[in-house]
Amino acid sequence: MNSTNDQWLKELYKDTFPQVARIIHRLGGDLDTAKDLFHDAVIIYLEKAAANNLHIQTSAQAYLIGITKILWMKKYKNDNHISFGIDDNFDIPEDFYEPHEKNTESLLSYLKTAGQRCMQLLQAFYYNQLSMQQIAQKFNYKTTRSATVQKYKCLEKVREQIKLSEINEEAFS
Amino acid sequence: MRKPLVEIEEIERYLEGNMPVKDKLVFQARAIISDDLQGKISLQQRVYKIIRHFARDNQRVRLESIYSNLIKDDHFKSQIETIFR
Numbered sequence: 128m129n130s131t132n133d134q135w136l137k138e139l140y141k142d143t144f145p146q147v148a149r150i151i152h153r154l155g156g157d158l159d160t161a162k163d164l165f166h167d168a169v170i171i172y173l174e175k176a177a178a179n180n181l182h183i184q185t186s187a188q189a190y191l192i193g194i195t196k197i198l199w200m201k202k203y204k205n206d207n208h209i210s211f212g213i214d215d216n217f218d219i220p221e222d223f224y225e226p227h228e229k230n231t232e233s234l235l236s237y238l239k240t241a242g243q244r245c246m247q248l249l250q251a252f253y254y255n256q257l258s259m260q261q262i263a264q265k266f267n268y269k270t271t272r273s274a275t276v277q278k279y280k281c282l283e284k285v286r287e288q289i290k291l292s293e294i295n296e297e298a299f300s
Numbered sequence: 301m302r303k304p305l306v307e308i309e310e311i312e313r314y315l316e317g318n319m320p321v322k323d324k325l326v327f328q329a330r331a332i333i334s335d336d337l338q339g340k341i342s343l344q345q346r347v348y349k350i351i352r353h354f355a356r357d358n359q360r361v362r363l364e365s366i367y368s369n370l371i372k373d374d375h376f377k378s379q380i381e382t383i384f385r
Contacts, residue, residue, distance in 0.1 A: 144370075222349060250354060279308050285351075
């Protein structure tokens with residue numbers, strides 16, 4: 128994300144969070160709950176926008192307020208049926224609140240340190256949806272091809288790490 | 301590219317639906333008879349999930365940092381304090 132995006136996000140946060148906080152407070156939630164739900168709503172919004180999967184007629188602000196209310200119902204009222212009719216824009220990604228598979232936390236904490244550059248590259252491609260050309264520039268690869276090969280090496284590295292963590296889990300269980 | 305990397309690329313094309321129909325059918329037939337290939341497909345799906353978890357954790361850190369900066373602003377702080385008083 129560049130600094131223009133950061134500034135836009137900060138403005139959006141400043142303008143929207145107080146409204147979200149008021150709603151969550153009325154529903155019985157505290158500040159931390161309001162923050163957690165709002166952050167999740169922003170993440171869902173940014174993911175859909177990055178995947179060009181967002182075709183909303185309302186403002187970003189109205190969308191975030193709507194999604195936060197849905198998240199509140201899902202998480203705290205256990206209501207999985209709430210939706211905005213047939214509007215896919217308000218779908219929550221399937222794996223968003225899925226319980227993590229075993230070892231995920233220890234694996235992530237290892238990858239955040241030992242495999243950080245690889246994970247950043249993989250995030251840039253698979254999550255931020257940058258092109259391989261943009262990734263080659265950002266990570267200083269001479270060609271798009273060498274960045275692509277590196278991407279597959281990184282996938283292999285994470286795959287090996289998952290295998291290792293599963294072997295360790297079996298050994299100690 | 302090394303053979304394992306070519307295989308990772310092939311699994312990716314399959315999972316993303318970027319394989320021509322004929323290749324896809326051959327690939328699926330291979331997966332049916334090979335536990336090893338099936339295992340590699342599941343493992344690769346798990347890798348993509350891990351990347352999403354990693355990215356979402358980073359987004360949460362970024363948003364928390366925006367909040368920490370905004371709360372230093374007197375107007376924003378007073379708005380939030382009034383709500384949760």
